[in-house]
Amino acid sequence: MVQLAKLNFKYGLDEIPPPVELILYSLQWLAISIPTIIIIGKVVAGLYFGNAADQIVYVQKVFFITAVAMLAQLLWGHKLPLILGPAAVLLVGIVASQGNNPAAVYTSIMLGGVILSIVSVTGLFGRLQKYFTPRVVATILILIAFTIAPTIMNLILSPSLESPPLFNLVFALVLVLIMFLAGRHLTGIWKSTLIIWAIIAGSIIYLLFFPEMAGSGGVPVFSASFFSNINSSLEFHPGIMFSFIVCFLALSINDLGSIQSVGELIKPDNMHGRITRGIALTGLANVLSGFLSVIGPVNFSLSPGIIMSTGNASRFTLMPTAAGLLILSFLPGAVAFVEAIPSLIIGTVMIYVMCSQIAAGMLVAFGSTEGFNFDSGLIMGLPLLLGIIISFLPENVLGTFSAALRPVIGNGFVTGVLAVLVLEHIIYRKK
Numbered sequence: 001m002v003q004l005a006k007l008n009f010k011y012g013l014d015e016i017p018p019p020v021e022l023i024l025y026s027l028q029w030l031a032i033s034i035p036t037i038i039i040i041g042k043v044v045a046g047l048y049f050g051n052a053a054d055q056i057v058y059v060q061k062v063f064f065i066t067a068v069a070m071l072a073q074l075l076w077g078h079k080l081p082l083i084l085g086p087a088a089v090l091l092v093g094i095v096a097s098q099g100n101n102p103a104a105v106y107t108s109i110m111l112g113g114v115i116l117s118i119v120s121v122t123g124l125f126g127r128l129q130k131y132f133t134p135r136v137v138a139t140i141l142i143l144i145a146f147t148i149a150p151t152i153m154n155l156i157l158s159p160s161l162e163s164p165p166l167f168n169l170v171f172a173l174v175l176v177l178i179m180f181l182a183g184r185h186l187t188g189i190w191k192s193t194l195i196i197w198a199i200i201a202g203s204i205i206y207l208l209f210f211p212e213m214a215g216s217g218g219v220p221v222f223s224a225s226f227f228s229n230i231n232s233s234l235e236f237h238p239g240i241m242f243s244f245i246v247c248f249l250a251l252s253i254n255d256l257g258s259i260q261s262v263g264e265l266i267k268p269d270n271m272h273g274r275i276t277r278g279i280a281l282t283g284l285a286n287v288l289s290g291f292l293s294v295i296g297p298v299n300f301s302l303s304p305g306i307i308m309s310t311g312n313a314s315r316f317t318l319m320p321t322a323a324g325l326l327i328l329s330f331l332p333g334a335v336a337f338v339e340a341i342p343s344l345i346i347g348t349v350m351i352y353v354m355c356s357q358i359a360a361g362m363l364v365a366f367g368s369t370e371g372f373n374f375d376s377g378l379i380m381g382l383p384l385l386l387g388i389i390i391s392f393l394p395e396n397v398l399g400t401f402s403a404a405l406r407p408v409i410g411n412g413f414v415t416g417v418l419a420v421l422v423l424e425h426i427i428y429r430k431k
Helices: 019-047 053-077 087-096 104-123 122-131 134-147 150-157 163-185 189-194 194-209 236-264 271-292 303-310 313-329 331-342 341-366 374-391 413-427
Strands: 082-086 297-299
Touching: 019 082, 019 087, 019 189, 019 194, 019 303, 019 313, 019 341, 053 082, 053 104, 053 271, 053 297, 053 313, 053 331, 087 104, 087 134, 087 150, 087 236, 087 341, 087 413, 104 150, 104 236, 104 271, 122 236, 134 150, 134 194, 134 236, 134 313, 134 341, 134 374, 150 163, 150 313, 150 341, 150 374, 163 194, 163 341, 189 194, 194 341, 236 297, 236 303, 236 413, 271 297, 313 331, 374 413
Parallel strands: none
Antiparallel strands: 082 297
């Protein structure tokens, strides 16, 4: 990682801004946190629940987990100004495990969280890091985007939409291009909150064309249904467990990169301890997520850009943000607007988000000190192609796979990760 000179910020890591500025900074972090929770939470809730009430409860629980994990990280974990949210890599594992008992999926998330915490606390994670070379990390980042492509396609062309498929495709293309245009020219808070404005504006415009898609009311004002649909019975499925262990390997690299990126920017003391505590708490947060039967969180890597644009490195500005997320988790009426967001808008915004994921992967690949050559293209190319092919396999083909092996060989992400590890460390291993 490139070493940066220590920068001077308006507010340092352990400084508390004046009340008015504290609230303004917190609202900005809140506006950045909410869209990802809504997007990924709504996608996963739609996979398991057909009615709006259960979907709202699911998103409530994602808000709750994110708030609790963020507070824990700020007070006892890495103690850095980092926002959290549901992990896209776990979404890949959940989608690939469709058709299996949800208890097996969330038991695997609990197990993955336990392993991640143990590996971090015992220091084993440092030994595993050497296997995640720039080419492996880059491939993993790009694989996440490519293997979510079928889910994005199903959201945009969902049968539940009243609009014709051609309209959906054109609408998605126009909205994505507008988002790229806005992202190119906007600055500051407007650029940081682009996703939430795209969701709001896109939903309003779509509902003007198809008002019958608007959701209905009848949602309670206050509810804390966090212990409904919990994972009360553990179910150990070897294939699903292996699939999620691979997903958690990728999650750990994401978590490490996010913590290190902010650490390089702020230059706090005892970074080794912060990394150990931060990754261990991420693991524990995923254990709680598995128990509550929701997707687990991870530290997000977009925080350095926000810190640089605002000149604010205070971790205390995220505490009101976490409190805001916690309050929202108890207000289903506030969360209910998620149901008014058409799946077309969610799918379109995910295209934009996953393009950022691909850009990050390419940056790692081409910015590596090892350079990018023909062998690098081969090492990354085969896993990416395998991941895409397997992700788009027809359901009748997947049905012929063994139930025990389907979560592994039927998961494009897992297959791609295993392929890049074999290519990098066995076939193209440096002498």
